[in-house]
Amino acid sequence: MATGKVADEEPKMGEPLLEVDGLTKHFADSGGFLSGVFGEQKPVRAVEDVSFTIRKGETLGLVGESGCGKSTLARAILRLVEPTDGTVYFKGENLTALDGEGLRSQRKDVQMIFQDPQSSLDPRMKIGPIVEEPMKAHGMYDSEGREARARELLEKVGLDPQHYNRHPHAFSGGQRQRVNLARALSVNPDFIVCDEPVTALDVSIQAQVLNTMRSLQDEFGLTYLFIAHDLSVIRHISDRVAVMYLGQLVELAEKEELYENPQHPYTQALLESIPVPDPRLEGTRGVLEGDVPSPIDPPSGCRFRTRCPKLIAPKEYDLSREEWENTRAFLREVQRRSFEPTTKEEIENRFFDGEKPHGDAGRIVDDAAGRIVDGDWDGATELLNESFAEKSICARQVPEYEVPTEHGTTPHDAACHRHRDDVLDGIQQ
Numbered sequence: 116m117a118t119g120k121v122a123d124e125e126p127k128m129g130e131p132l133l134e135v136d137g138l139t140k141h142f143a144d145s146g147g148f149l150s151g152v153f154g155e156q157k158p159v160r161a162v163e164d165v166s167f168t169i170r171k172g173e174t175l176g177l178v179g180e181s182g183c184g185k186s187t188l189a190r191a192i193l194r195l196v197e198p199t200d201g202t203v204y205f206k207g208e209n210l211t212a213l214d215g216e217g218l219r220s221q222r223k224d225v226q227m228i229f230q231d232p233q234s235s236l237d238p239r240m241k242i243g244p245i246v247e248e249p250m251k252a253h254g255m256y257d258s259e260g261r262e263a264r265a266r267e268l269l270e271k272v273g274l275d276p277q278h279y280n281r282h283p284h285a286f287s288g289g290q291r292q293r294v295n296l297a298r299a300l301s302v303n304p305d306f307i308v309c310d311e312p313v314t315a316l317d318v319s320i321q322a323q324v325l326n327t328m329r330s331l332q333d334e335f336g337l338t339y340l341f342i343a344h345d346l347s348v349i350r351h352i353s354d355r356v357a358v359m360y361l362g363q364l365v366e367l368a369e370k371e372e373l374y375e376n377p378q379h380p381y382t383q384a385l386l387e388s389i390p391v392p393d394p395r396l397e398g399t400r401g402v403l404e405g406d407v408p409s410p411i412d413p414p415s416g417c418r419f420r421t422r423c424p425k426l427i428a429p430k431e432y433d434l435s436r437e438e439w440e441n442t443r444a445f446l447r448e449v450q451r452r453s454f455e456p457t458t459k460e461e462i463e464n465r466f467f468d469g470e471k472p473h474g475d476a477g478r479i480v481d482d483a484a485g486r487i488v489d490g491d492w493d494g495a496t497e498l499l500n501e502s503f504a505e506k507s508i509c510a511r512q513v514p515e516y517e518v519p520t521e522h523g524t525t526p527h528d529a530a531c532h533r534h535r536d537d538v539l540d541g542i543q544q
C-alpha cells in the first residue's frame with residue numbers, strides 16, 4: 116500500500132515519534148455571560164507549558180479530572196486549535212510551523228477518534244463510504260481500491276464486511292466506535308489520538324474495544340495518545356501514563372510504576388478515589404477535597420497546592436513535623452469552613468491538642484481562631500493563606516523533578532517539591 120513515506124525518515128519502534136515541548140493554549144475568551152461586559156478579559160489558561168515524548172509503537176495514557184485540559188492539549192497537538200506557545204515535532208518535523216499543504220499531508224499520518232461514536236458518524240451515509248471518506252480526501256486509490264480497503268478494514272476492526280451498505284443507526288455504540296477506528300485507519304496513519312473513545316460505552320463493551328485497539332496497534336505498528344478520566348481504562352491500555360491537573364502534567368511514568376509507586380499527591384488522591392472493590396468497605400477512600408480552581412486564575416507555583424494534603428511547611432517558622440501537620444489541617448478545615456466555631460480554646464484543643472505551634476506561627480493561629488469566633492471566616496482564611504500557604508515553596512516555585520524509578524526502566528517525572536533534596540532531608544517538612 117503506498118504511503119508516500121521515505122523509509123529512512125521513519126522512526127523505528129521505541130524511538131521518539133511525537134515530541135511536545137512547552138505546549139501552551141490560552142483561550143482569549145472564557146465565553147461566560149459577562150464576557151466583554153467589563154472590558155478586558157483574562158485568558159483561560161487551559162494548557163500551560165506541557166512537555167512530553169511519545170515513542171513509536173507505545174500508548175501514552177493521559178488522565179485527569181474533567182476540565183483539566185486533556186482535550187485542549189490533544190487538539191493543540193493536532194492544531195485543531197492553534198497553540199499559544201510551544202512546539203510539536205512529529206517524526207522530527209515541526210507541526211506548529213507547518214501551514215497549508217504541509218499540515219494537510221501530516222494530518223493523514225495523525226488521526227483522531229472522539230468520545231461520541233454517535234455524533235461523529237453522518238447518519239445519512241452508509242458505513243462503507245464513511246470509512247472511505249478520508250482516503251478520498253487524501254486522493255488515495257481509485258473507487259474500487261477504496262471499497263476493497265474499506266471492506267478489509269471493517270473486518271480488521273471486528274465488523275462484518277458485508278455490512279458495508281448499512282447505515283450507522285443499525286450499529287451499537289461499540290460497533291460505531293469500531294467504524295470510527297476503521298475510518299481513522301483507512302489513511303494508514305502512524306499516530307492516533309483517542310479522546311475518551313470508550314467512555315460512552317458499557318463497561319463490558321469497553322474491554323472488547325480496547326482489546327481490538329491493542330491488536331490493531333500490534334498489527335499496524337500504531338502509536339496512541341489515549342485520553343480518559345477513568346484510571347482503570349488507562350491501566351488497561353497504556354504503556355506509560357501522564358497525569359494532568361489544571362492545564363499541566365503533574366506526573367509521567369511507566370504504567371506499573373505509576374500505579375504501584377505514585378509520587379505526586381494528586382496522582383495518589385486519584386488512585387485512592389477509585390472505588391474499592393471490597394464490598395465490606397463502603398464508598399470511596401480519600402476522595403479529592405475541594406473544587407478545582409479556575410484556569411482563568413490558577414494558583415501560583417504548584418497548581419495542586421490549594422487542594423494538596425501534603426503542602427510543604429514554609430521555612431520561616433521552623434515548625435516541627437507535628438506542629439506543621441496540625442497547622443496544615445487547621446488551614447484546610449478553615450478554608451472548607453468544616454466546623455462550628457465555639458471558643459478559641461475549643462478550636463485550639465480540636466486542632467492542636469491544646470498546644471499551639473511555637474513562636475509567630477502560634478500567634479497567627481491564635482489570631483485566626485479569634486477571627487473565626489468573631490464570625491470573620493474570610494479574614495481567618497486570608498490570614499492563614501497569606502501566612503502559611505502563600506509562603507510555602509509550593510506557592511513560590513513551579514515544581515519539576517525526576518524521581519527514582521522502582522518498577523521499570525524509563526524516567527519517572529513528578530512535579531512535586533517534596534522531591535527536592537532539602538525537603539527529602541527533612542529541613543522543610
Ligand SMILES: Nc1ncnc2c1ncn2[C@@H]1O[C@H](COP(=O)(O)OP(=O)(O)OP(=O)(O)O)[C@@H](O)[C@H]1O
Nearest residue numbers: 142144145159161180181182183184185186187410
Ligand atoms: N473554546 C474554548 N473557549 C474557552 N475556554 C475553553 C474552550 N475550550 C475549552 N475551554 C476551557 O479549557 C479548560 C480545559 O477544557 P478541556 O475540554 O480541554 O478539558 P478536558 O480535561 O478535556 O475535560 P473533559 O474531560 O470534560 O472534556 C476548561 O476550563 C474549559 O472550560
